[in-house]
Amino acid sequence: MTTMTTPSNRAMPSTRGMNFFTADANLLRALRAYAEPEDVERALPHLEEVGRCAGEELDELAAIADAHPPVLRTHDRLGQRVDEVVYHPAYVEMQRLGFSKFGFAAMSHRAGVLGWPGRVPHVVKFALSYVFVQSEFGLFCPISMTDSAARVLRMFGSPELQERYVPRLTSTEFSELMQSAQLLTERTGGSDVGASECVARLVDGEWRIWGEKWFCSNAGADVHLALARPAGAPGGTKGLGMFLVPKMLPDGSRNRYIIRRLKEKLGSRSMPTGEYEFEGATGYVVGAIDRGFPQMAEMINVSRLSNGMRAAALMRRSLLEAAVHARGRAAFGRALFELPLVREQLLEMVLDSEAALAIVLFAAQALDRADGGSEHDELVVRITTPLIKYANCRRARWTAGISMNLRGGNGYIEEWVNARLLRDAHLGSIWEGAENVVALDVARAASRNGAHEALFRELESRLDGIRSEEAVSEAAAVRAELARVRRQFERLLAAGEEEREAKMAAMCDRLAAAVCTVLLTAEGDREVRAGDGYGKLLAAREYRRRYLERVDPLEADVAVHRWLGELVDGAPVPASALG
Numbered sequence: 001m002t003t004m005t006t007p008s009n010r011a012m013p014s015t016r017g018m019n020f021f022t023a024d025a026n027l028l029r030a031l032r033a034y035a036e037p038e039d040v041e042r043a044l045p046h047l048e049e050v051g052r053c054a055g056e057e058l059d060e061l062a063a064i065a066d067a068h069p070p071v072l073r074t075h076d077r078l079g080q081r082v083d084e085v086v087y088h089p090a091y092v093e094m095q096r097l098g099f100s101k102f103g104f105a106a107m108s109h110r111a112g113v114l115g116w117p118g119r120v121p122h123v124v125k126f127a128l129s130y131v132f133v134q135s136e137f138g139l140f141c142p143i144s145m146t147d148s149a150a151r152v153l154r155m156f157g158s159p160e161l162q163e164r165y166v167p168r169l170t171s172t173e174f175s176e177l178m179q180s181a182q183l184l185t186e187r188t189g190g191s192d193v194g195a196s197e198c199v200a201r202l203v204d205g206e207w208r209i210w211g212e213k214w215f216c217s218n219a220g221a222d223v224h225l226a227l228a229r230p231a232g233a234p235g236g237t238k239g240l241g242m243f244l245v246p247k248m249l250p251d252g253s254r255n256r257y258i259i260r261r262l263k264e265k266l267g268s269r270s271m272p273t274g275e276y277e278f279e280g281a282t283g284y285v286v287g288a289i290d291r292g293f294p295q296m297a298e299m300i301n302v303s304r305l306s307n308g309m310r311a312a313a314l315m316r317r318s319l320l321e322a323a324v325h326a327r328g329r330a331a332f333g334r335a336l337f338e339l340p341l342v343r344e345q346l347l348e349m350v351l352d353s354e355a356a357l358a359i360v361l362f363a364a365q366a367l368d369r370a371d372g373g374s375e376h377d378e379l380v381v382r383i384t385t386p387l388i389k390y391a392n393c394r395r396a397r398w399t400a401g402i403s404m405n406l407r408g409g410n411g412y413i414e415e416w417v418n419a420r421l422l423r424d425a426h427l428g429s430i431w432e433g434a435e436n437v438v439a440l441d442v443a444r445a446a447s448r449n450g451a452h453e454a455l456f457r458e459l460e461s462r463l464d465g466i467r468s469e470e471a472v473s474e475a476a477a478v479r480a481e482l483a484r485v486r487r488q489f490e491r492l493l494a495a496g497e498e499e500r501e502a503k504m505a506a507m508c509d510r511l512a513a514a515v516c517t518v519l520l521t522a523e524g525d526r527e528v529r530a531g532d533g534y535g536k537l538l539a540a541r542e543y544r545r546r547y548l549e550r551v552d553p554l555e556a557d558v559a560v561h562r563w564l565g566e567l568v569d570g571a572p573v574p575a576s577a578l579g
């Protein structure tokens with residue numbers, strides 16, 4: 001990550017033109033810990049290309065698209081309703097990159113994307129996406145929803161629906177591509193989905209939908225997966241059905257809904273979010289009519305995982321910006337990077353971003369195994385998904401804020417990326433389940449499915465696999481902490497509802513810290529054995545002390561600051577650093 005700039009008070013260093021993959025030694029090492037070796041080798045040229053693109057044209061396009069959000073054209077010149085979303089050409093170009101060139105929405109569904117022999121594993125998709133999102137966050141919502149809509153249709157859709165829509169949702173031919181949106185939230189609530197009021201009625205043997213949806217990202221999409229209650233069905237989530245609502249009907253006419261307006265948003269501005277009004281819109285039932293909500297949960301969970309990945313990407317970009325700036329900019333005769341308090345902040349950003357990536361790749365690996373039939377991994381994914389959504393999105397807000405602060409006044413100016421990173425970071429904690437809601441879902445995954453048992457078992461087996469001498473002694477300390485967190489978690493599950501819910505956010509902070517500590521320690525062991533030095537193990541130990549043991553910062557040893565440059569660059573750290 002080192003830059004050639006000589007630090008000066010006049011310098012305003014930029015990351016533009018850097019390769020966001022090759023600048024990130026940690027990504028490749030982490031990927032090696034969770035992906036099969038042949039997949040890593042196959043992914044390398046693509047990671048390099050996404051990294052180049054993210055530091056060059058994608059970053060420029062993203063800034064333009066953010067400054068020129070899409071607009072809604074409601075009527076044509078004859079006064080007919082068209083409800084067309086008009087994008088800036090920069091966004092269209094980004095769509096081509098995301099959907100066609102890199103094939104993100106297609107790679108889990110068809111063989112041959114990026115020249116892969118079969119389908120690209122989730123863990124590789126997440127690594128590639130992580131690099132892309134460092135420059136463009138907004139577009140990844142449509143990409144993820146299109147990807148997850150194809151998944152839901154493949155899992156639950158009738159053969160006819162699959163045949164009609166899956167090939168186009170997963171097309172890398174831009175002219176063929178259909179994109180998807182997801183419609184749950186109504187005025188009555190995004191968290192309390194069971195309170196929704198949209199109704200579906202059978203008219204002449206066809207399901208038609210009436211009612212309003214208060215939020216629709218990727219407004220103007222070709223298809224929408226929407227929840228609505230068939231007339232007469234019971235209340236709550238149990239009575240909801242899932243419908244595929246196409247924009248165009250088979251006879252070429254527009255479906256019967258209007259897009260009332262596009263929302264003005266704090267972040268994610270390149271991508272349209274609108275309000276919909278169904279006026280008897282045609283919908284095709286997906287799966288069992290009384291299983292709409294559990295089926296939608298599949299889509300939401302994949303999107304939540306993707307949100308955790310996006311938060312990790314925002315953290316990484318925030319770190320990159322801060323480190324490049326701090327190295328190039330001087331104050332009081334020294335590079336900012338040399339100033340002790342700046343070093344402390346950068347160190348914390350390194351720890352946070354490496355932990356965030358570790359837990360994302362861990363979950364993606366488990367998702368690959370779950371898709372391969374592993375029930376154990378299905379449970380690991382079940383609990384890790386809301387945990388990641390909670391923890392990564394929450395921490396990304398802090399990291400993006402510190403990065404902005406480190407750029408000083410320029411950080412607050414829209415010509416630099418920091419303001420966009422901060423705005424986007426806040427969204428991750430709201431959509432697809434607000435922070436409290438996902439924290440409570442972690443408890444639900446444990447109490448209903450016993451998913452925490454699988455997670456703790458998995459973490460213990462990762463500690464059992466540790467072999468290098470230094471990591472083995474580190475693992476002993478981690479094991480003790482993990483056991484303590486497990487006891488706390490089980491105690492809370494057994495507590496009364498009032499106490500359990502009130503403490504669940506704090507519990508998720510602790511649980512996420514435990515998971516990340518185990519993963520970083522295991523990665524550290526791997527890196528020692530691969531001859532990559534002791535940097536990751538040092539980071540793992542520091543992470544454990546700060547976030548799991550919660551050592552008083554005023555009592556902490558700052559000796560680790562000596563290795564900041566190496567940790568930022570992924571350069572070798574000697575065993576002596578561990579003391």
Ligand SMILES: Cc1cc2nc3c(=O)[nH]c(=O)nc-3n(C[C@H](O)[C@H](O)[C@H](O)COP(=O)(O)OP(=O)(O)OC[C@H]3O[C@@H](n4cnc5c(N)ncnc54)[C@H](O)[C@@H]3O)c2cc1C
Pocket residue numbers: 181182183184185187188189190191192215216217218265268273427430431432433434435436437440
């Ligand atoms: C930019 C943007 C795009 C969006 N795109 C879409 C989309 O494409 N499709 C879609 O369906 N929705 C979309 N949403 C909606 C989003 O998912 C909801 O806003 C979100 O789920 C919260 O629902 P709500 O706004 O109704 O808030 P509420 O459900 O009213 O929640 C308000 C607060 O109460 C808290 N809360 C709720 N229940 C509990 C509880 N039991 N215990 C403790 N706290 C609780 C929540 O955590 C939250 O902080 C989008 C939102 C935004 C901002």
